[in-house]
Amino acid sequence: MLYFIGLGLGDAKDITVKGLEIVKQCSRVYLEAYTSILTVGKDALEEYYGRELILADRDMVEQEADEILKGADVSDVAFLVVGDPFGATTHSDLVLRAVNAGIQYRVIHNASIMNAVGCCGLQLYNFGETVSIVFWTDTWRPESFYDKIKKNRDLGMHTLCLLDIKVKEQSMENLMRGRKIYEPPRFMTVSQAAEQLLEIVQNRRERGDDLAISEETICVGLARVGAEDQVIRAGTLRQLASCDLGSPLHSMIVTGHLHPLEVDMLRLSVATPDALQDLRMTDSSTYTS
Amino acid sequence: MLYFIGLGLGDAKDITVKGLEIVKQCSRVYLEAYTSILTVGKDALEEYYGRELILADRDMVEQEADEILKGADVSDVAFLVVGDPFGATTHSDLVLRAVNAGIQYRVIHNASIMNAVGCCGLQLYNFGETVSIVFWTDTWRPESFYDKIKKNRDLGMHTLCLLDIKVKEQSMENLMRGRKIYEPPRFMTVSQAAEQLLEIVQNRRERGDDLAISEETICVGLARVGAEDQVIRAGTLRQLASCDLGSPLHSMIVTGHLHPLEVDMLRLSVATPDALQDLRMTDSSTYTS
Incomplete structure (x- = not known):
């Protein structure tokens, strides 16, 4: 049996009792190690589980899947995934390979950012399509996520923005020279995501586009959701661009139409009483009392 | 401290290690007992946790919240919720009451149907707004969920349909006479949801509306997600109307644009090889190879 086991979002004890057994x-x-991270490392997991973990990076899962599946028809193999195994990233490829090899599989679910964002007080019902915001480079500055956020906002829906993770990336030079030297991991912050979004807002304004989002749109920054030191910060897009929510992982929500109860919940997460006032006043187009 | 603890979706062992501690x-x-159910009952949970559980029905949470919060400023009180505490139903009211009373709260997340549906192979990224389908009565037959599904499909998005749960409902007669006699719990099946949707499709066709959904639209029925006896069944809306997925809880997905990898995953869940063929052929408008 091949078990896909979700680890949840915080630390070693966020695995389910069933998963741990x-x-x-x-x-x-x-341990799948390229789509997300826990606030604790592999060593802490190994110590708590009392098991040696084999790190499975993207290359391994994509190119050496047979190695992972080996013997799973006669014994049990576990594939651990931060969050839920079918959360932000599915592992459909590995499932299909297992099924084709006559190996049974089972999923042990857990929380993922896709449902845990509800803790900020915005109703999961009111979210539209989830988007990803990637790190811009000098030559590649995709804006397509803006259009998806716009579509959601036009329908009154909130948008969960998953922020880029770069793990085991090679520089162009190292890649071309075939040197397996990797850059340090990078995790996009809420501040960086907000900056990129502000730049697009500015670009669209200069083009004369109908603006779905402005500097004053209410957004929510989330850091380390589910961990003890989780931070949730509600504010305008401009405010979030200059906030520091600390170590990874970060996510951001661009709100749509806010229900009064949602506003009350967001007010628990604003920095200062003044900001509470802001929340009621600055984006009144999306707020109905 | 007031702890909101998610129980996950299957049985007693789907609680996290942290939650159990x-x-x-x-x-x-x-134990919140009105928005969802586990496949095991209160007794099984009490035995496994080694704790007495106090059932909190809707009346209690809405009218006797002070009772729940009593002493939570000086000792620890837990509020258990099937799935994730901020999944399909938020408990914002209870959070706000706690905060107003100066009581700290913390959330222990878990899987909810909102993320666990990913196990059928459809990407969570590609879901639009979630809808609820309620039991129709002779005089109340709301169709508004159809319009939300249509909006999602117009954008190529899948729609998760949460199906009605009637727990501790009173008949009109008992309600009017003030008799606290409750009807047996009812849980909408995939078959019932598909029947209601088919009726709306027929109504809209007779009105000459542009049809976003037809009898041949690919849908996915899910029963007892996360439990050992979970069932996932992919097929046309017409096929799902006549399928029996067994005991509750059920959910249904109306697909939007299907990615080839999603089709491959859905093919694992169709009943017969013929149905595989159906899946490729009947809804070709939403499938691009």
Whole structure:
């Protein structure tokens, strides 16, 4: 049996009781290490689970899937994923390979950012399509996520923005020279995401576009959701561009139409009483009392 | 401290290790019992947790919240919720009451249907707004969820349909006579939801509306997601109207644009090889190879 086990979002103890029992009895345990991170590292997980974990990076999952599946028809193998195994990233490829090889699989679910964002007080019902915001480079500055946020806002929906993670990336030079030297991991912050979004707003304004988002649109920054030191910060897009929410992972929400109860919940997460006032006043087009 | 603890979707062991530790040390433990159910009952949870659970129905949470919060400023109280505490239903009211009373709160997340549906192979990224389908009565037959599904489909998005739960409902007669006699719980099945949707499709066709959904639209029925006996069934809306997925809870997805990898995953869940063929052929407007 191949078990896909979600680890949740915080630390080693966010695994479910069922998940932990399975981890302890599997013959091999892989840890998927390229789509997300916990606030604790591999060592802390190994110590808590009492098991050696095999790090599975993107290359391994995509090119050496047979290695992961080996023997899973006669013994149990676990594939651990931060969040939920079918959360932000699905592992459909690995599922299909297993099924084709006659290996049964089972999913042990857990929280993912896709549902845990509800903790900020915005109703999951009121979210539209989720978008990803990637790091811009000098030559690649995609704006397509803006259009998706616009579509959601036109329907009154909130947008969860998942922020870029760069793990085990090679510089262009190292890639071309075939040197397996990797850049340090990078995680986009709420501030960086807000800056990119502000730049697009400015570009669109200069083009004369109908603006779906402005500097005053209410957004929510979230850091380390589910961990003890989780931070949620509600404010205008401009305010979030200059806030520091600390270490990764960060996510951001661009709000749509705000229900009064949602506003009351967001007010728990604003920095100062003045900001409470702002929240009621600055984006009144999306707020109905 | 008031702890909101998600129980996940399957049985007693789907609580997280952290959640279980907290349950064991709280002075009182409430079980929210009106928005969802586990496949196991209160007794099984009490036995596994080694704790007495106080059932919190809607009346209690809405009218006797002070009772739940009592003493939570000096001791620990747990409020258990099937799925995630901020999943399909938020408990914002209780959070705001706690904060106003100077009581700190903390959330222990878990899987909810809102993210666990990813297990059927459809990407969570590609879901639009979630809708609820309620039981029709002779005099109340709302169709508004159809329009939301249409909006999602127009954007190529899938729609998760949460199906009605009637727990502790009174008949009109008992309500008017003030008799606290409750009807047996009812849970909408995928078949019932599909029947209601088919009726709306027929109504709209007779009105000459532009049809966003037809009898041949690919849908996915899900039952008991996360439990050992989980069932996922992909097929046309017409096929799902006549399928029996067994005991509750059920959910349904109306697909939008299907990515080839999503089709491959759905093919794992169709009943017969013929149905595989159907899946490729009947809704080709939404499938691009």
